[in-house]
Amino acid sequence: MQTPPISDEFSPRELLARETLYQGRIWNVIHDSVKLSETGGTIERDYIDHPGAVSVLVMDEEERVLMINQYRHPVGMRLWEIPAGLLDVEGELPLDGAKRELWEEADRTAEQWSILTDVFLSPGSSAEAVRVYLAREPKLAPEDQRHLRTEEEAEMISAWVPLQDAVAAVLSGKIHNPTAMIAILAAQAARADNYANLREANEPFDVHPYLRQG
Known part of the structure; x- marks a missing residue:
């Protein structure tokens, strides 16, 4: 039996009705009525209306990963x-959002950027799409140009961790943040071909529900 190509695909359905059930400070909860194309029936779904996110795996010339430690309530x-x-x-x-977050959370810029992967963190209940970047050749921002962090971010600490040690921490259940886990394992896989097959950093983020072109 021939194996079909492994690739997720766009599959739009007819939206019959939409209602905002809850409006929050950062995201809302949406109720949709949708017509199925195969059976002609309808489904009712509640989900989180999410703006999406970016994350950055920073790697230095020694293949150490920059990790940050943060309280999550x-x-x-x-x-x-x-x-x-x-x-x-x-x-x-x-990409600009990723550069901003790297500066705000880690006081750094980077010279070389590429895409590690794109991911839906909980596609059954949230529209959140995350683009994960690999940033290399990092540089520390001058002290007078660093972002003033507040609330939980004011308690952040950071550490450089060898990639192999980060992989071991994921597999031993010591790291639980999903984008960090995905980024670390993706970087380990990309390392096998010297990161040659990664996508260009400015490639459109088309899988993001609100950034799709056309």
């Missing part, structure tokens, strides 16, 4: 993560 833990944030600046391109 819903789970009551400090988690080791990578720089990340919402695409909540109107008109901002994903």
Whole structure:
């Protein structure tokens, strides 16, 4: 039996009705009535209307990964993560958002950018799409040009972790942030061909439900 190509595909359905059930500070909860194309029936679905996000795996010349540690209230833990944030600046391109988050959360810029992967973190209940970048040749921002972090971000600490140690931490259940886990394992896989097959950093983020072109 021939194996079909493994690639997710766009599959739009007719939207019959939409209602905002809850309007929050960052995201809303939406109720949609949708017509199925195969059976002609309808389904009712509630989901989180999410602006999407970007995250950045920063790697230095020694193939160490920059990890940041941050308190996350819903789970009551400090988690080791990578720089990340919402695409909540109107008109901002994903790559520019990633550069902003790297500066805000890690006081750094980077010379070389590429895409590690794109991911839906919970596609059954949220529209959140995350683009994960690999940033190389990092540079520390001058002290007088660094972002003033507040609230939980004011408690952030950072550490450089060898890629192999980060992979081991993921597999041993010591790292739980999903985008950090995905980025670390993707970087390990990309390392096998010297990162040669990664996509260009400015490629359109078309899988994002609100950034699709055409």
